[in-house]
Amino acid sequence: KAGVTQTPRYLIKTRGQQVTLSCSPISGHRSVSWYQQTPGQGLQFLFEYFSETQRNKGNFPGRFSGRQFSNSRSEMNVSTLELGDSALYLCASSLPLAALYNEQFFGPGTRLTVL
Amino acid sequence: AQTVTQSQPEMSVQEAETVTLSCTYDTSESDYYLFWYKQPPSRQMILVIRQEAYKQQNATENRFSVNFQKAAKSFSLKISDSQLGDAAMYFCAATLTQGGSEKLVFGKGTKLTVNP
Numbered sequence: 001k002a003g004v005t006q007t008p009r010y011l012i013k014t015r016g017q018q019v020t021l022s023c024s025p026i027s028g029h030r031s032v033s034w035y036q037q038t039p040g041q042g043l044q045f046l047f048e049y050f051s052e053t054q055r056n057k058g059n060f061p062g063r064f065s066g067r068q069f070s071n072s073r074s075e076m077n078v079s080t081l082e083l084g085d086s087a088l089y090l091c092a093s094s095l096p097l098a099a100l101y102n103e104q105f106f107g108p109g110t111r112l113t114v115l
Numbered sequence: 116a117q118t119v120t121q122s123q124p125e126m127s128v129q130e131a132e133t134v135t136l137s138c139t140y141d142t143s144e145s146d147y148y149l150f151w152y153k154q155p156p157s158r159q160m161i162l163v164i165r166q167e168a169y170k171q172q173n174a175t176e177n178r179f180s181v182n183f184q185k186a187a188k189s190f191s192l193k194i195s196d197s198q199l200g201d202a203a204m205y206f207c208a209a210t211l212t213q214g215g216s217e218k219l220v221f222g223k224g225t226k227l228t229v230n231p
Contacts (some may be wrong), residue, residue, distance in 0.1 A: 004159075033219070035219075035221075042221055042223045043208075043221035045219050045220065045221075048217075048218075055217075056216045056218055057216050057218075058218050059213075100148070100217050100219050101148045101210055104162070104219075105161075106152075106160040107159065109159075
């Protein structure tokens with residue numbers, strides 16, 4: 001069974017631009033979560049989707065948004081990019097309803113650099 | 116604020132020996148879930164072990180075991196018979212509720228080096 005895939009793997013943007021990252025979960029998984037990983041702040045939870053609905057949300061500004069499609073694939077969008085948005089963005093999928101209580105399977109991440 | 120703290124930024128261990136990674140957390144909840152995740156260099160993060168807070172028995176997965184002290188809010192990971200492949204960043208995490216929303220809160224991580 002294929003793992004979680006994320007595209008693109010690397011991305012370079014300039015301040016003020018917007019970016020969309022994509023995540024395809026493991027087949028059959030209906031929950032997708034997003035995380036931001038930086039050297040300074042570590043791993044921080046962005047949001048979690050299940051069956052196209054955002055169920056949980058972290059403490060990020062409204063510039064960070066996401067959505068999930070009927071096939072469980074998910075996208076994350078960041079508008080008006082700032083230098084501090086440079087990070088590794090990780091997507092994780094999970095099978096059960098209570099995703100945050102159970103094992104999550106992580107993708108390789110998208111490395112975003114904001115210049 | 117509900118937090119997860121890993122006080123050891125780096126640890127090292129000799130191959131075949133035992134090492135313990137520390138983790139403490141702060142929550143007012145009575146029921147929650149705790150995890151240790153491993154992130155090898157340039158590889159994807161994988162679950163090492165999971166503990167349900169309402170279960171008294173410490174979780175064990177082969178060479179990996181935890182020492183869960185609920186009253187002390189401590190959740191340490193013991194790796195026995197360390198192997199070169201255990202070298203990685205280890206993250207402690209807890210499912211906590213903040214502002215009415217659940218989230219997986221991670222510690223800053225411990226970099227484990229295994230010496231041959």
